[in-house]
Amino acid sequence: MKKILSLLVVLTLIFAMTGCSSKPDEPEKAADKPAEPSQAEAEATQTAPEDMTVGFIYVGPIGDGGYTYAHDQGRLYLEEKLGVKTIYKESVPETQEVEQEIRNMVDQGAKAIFTTSFGHMDYTEKMSKEFPDVAFFHCSGYKTTENMSNYFGRxxxxxxxxxxxxxxxxxxxxxxxxxxxxxxxxxxxxxxxxxxxxxxxxxxxxxxxxxxxxxxxxxxxxxxxxxxxxxxxxxxxxxxxxxxxxxxxxxxxxxxxxxxxxxxxxxxxxxxxPVWNWGPYYVAQVQNVLDGTFKSEAYWGGMKDDVVKLxxxxxxxxxxxxxxxxxxxxxxxxxxxxxxxxxxxxxxxxxxxxxxxxxxxxxxxxxxxxxxxxxxxxx
Structure with missing residues (x-):
């Protein structure tokens, strides 16, 4: 009887060890697929509006009466609707100066940064990799990273x-x-x-x-x-x-x-x-950051989205x-x-x-x- 019991214990251990080591590649494959965040995880990443700082980098002055003015109106709309703090820098050339301005904004606590000119793209891409915990949005370009979206309108x-x-x-x-x-x-x-x-x-x-x-x-x-x-x-x-x-x-x-x-x-x-209406887009994207649901995307909205109009x-x-x-x-x-x-x-x-x-x-x-x-x- 003892021999039988001993044999059963040995067999049990063998099966247990076999179960732990069978098909070791399957758990790795499962790990490659990002799991959807649970409600508790999403809530843990939420940010209160009063704790949110959003940065804007402009290629021209806000008083240009045109392109930069339109973006700045969107910034003001964002402040009004969500109550977040915004900071901005005017007349940033399409040069490496973009990187320094982004660093300055991160130092000021910016958790989302919008760069608004085509030539800002490569510098924004580089900085997005340096600051993976910041959400970046680049206007009029075509590049994206894990934490950098591009956006424009039709x-x-x-x-x-x-x-x-x-x-x-x-x-x-x-x-x-x-x-x-x-x-x-x-x-x-x-x-x-x-x-x-x-x-x-x-x-x-x-x-x-x-x-x-x-x-x-x-x-x-x-x-x-x-x-x-x-x-x-x-x-x-x-x-x-x-x-x-x-x-x-x-x-x-x-x-x-x-x-x-x-x-x-x-x-x-x-x-x-033909005019821009950036406010609703800015509100939607910053709300995603506040909620912890931000995902990088390439956005190209049209008249039906009220991003552009006559x-x-x-x-x-x-x-x-x-x-x-x-x-x-x-x-x-x-x-x-x-x-x-x-x-x-x-x-x-x-x-x-x-x-x-x-x-x-x-x-x-x-x-x-x-x-x-x-x-x-x-x-």
Missing amino acids: MYEARYLSGIVAGMKTQSNEIGYVAAFPIPEVIRGINAFTLGVQSVNPDAVVKVVWTSTWYDPAKEKEAAISLLDQGVDIIAQHQDTTGPQQAAEERGAFSIGYNTDMSTMAPKAYMTA APLTENAPAGAAEAVDAATAKILDGSLAVFAGPILNQAGEVAVEEGKTLTDEEMLNMMWFVKGVEGKIE
């Missing part, structure tokens, strides 16, 4: 609508466009604007002048003047300042702004503008423009109008988008060609 939708206004207003059928840099973001906007123009006025053309600046009021105004000297009667822009608007006003022309409602800057010229038309807009814009807006919102749906011809008159096809997000994000009707080169 401004081309509002650009198309503003093109309708310009196409209905022009008498010379020549519209000027003051453009910043020849990158997909800017090219996509020029093309969308031109398609909007041609949807109501197939004979109109859009003349492009590059400034190689984001924020240089004098240079951007000079570029607009050069276009006005060529006979354009409307000025549109992809710039951070109101310089082009002021040039149009001084020369008795009309204008389409950008970034914010620029009606007070050129009341006799300005008709409307500013109210002024009395300078042509008769019938409001109705035409409203009709096109409804179609964009219900999905029946895609700005880059074929057939679309390129600048050389060749088919770039076939009938029945629509450009993918990837194709739009990498756009480096002009549609027919654009006069200018991608330099």
Whole structure:
């Protein structure tokens, strides 16, 4: 009997040891899959609004009346809605200085940092790896890391609508466009604007002048003047300042702004503008950080998300423009109008988008060609 009992004990130990060592790769595979945080874990990572500091790094001054001003309005909206503390730094160039400003903000307790210019991207990516416990958000770029999102808006939708206004207003059928840099973001906007123009006025053309600046009021105004000297009667822009608007006003022309409602800057010229509405996005993302539910993503919201929209038309807009814009807006919102749906011809008159096809997000994000009707080169 003792021998039997001893044998049973030995067998039990063998089975126990076998069970502990069988298929050792299975637990490792399971460990590779990140587990969803439990409610207790999520609650443990929550932060009270009064303990949250959020940093913003701007490429221009908050008083530019355009791009940086729009972001700063979003910051103020964030403060109002969530009660968090925000800090910001104006006029940070697209250089290594971004890294130092990020370090300064982390030292001040920032747990979320938004960098707002395309050229801030690589520096933000580097810092996100240095500070893994901080949530980073980069505007207009394409890179992400485990704790860094990128975000932008489908401004081309509002650009198309503003093109309708310009196409209905022009008498010379020549519209000027003051453009910043020849990158997909800017090219996509020029093309969308031109398609909007041609949807109501197939004979109109859009003349492009590059400034190689984001924020240089004098240079951007000079570029607009050069276009006005060529006979354009409307000025549109992809710039951070109101310089082009002021040039149009001084020369008795009309204008389409950008970034914010620029009606007070050129009341006799300005008709409307594609504008940013960053506040709701900032609130949603910071709330995620507060709740401990932040996850890195690539965000590209559109008019349906209220991130981009067309500013109210002024009395300078042509008769019938409001109705035409409203009709096109409804179609964009219900999905029946895609700005880059074929057939679309390129600048050389060749088919770039076939009938029945629509450009993918990837194709739009990498756009480096002009549609027919654009006069200018991608330099």
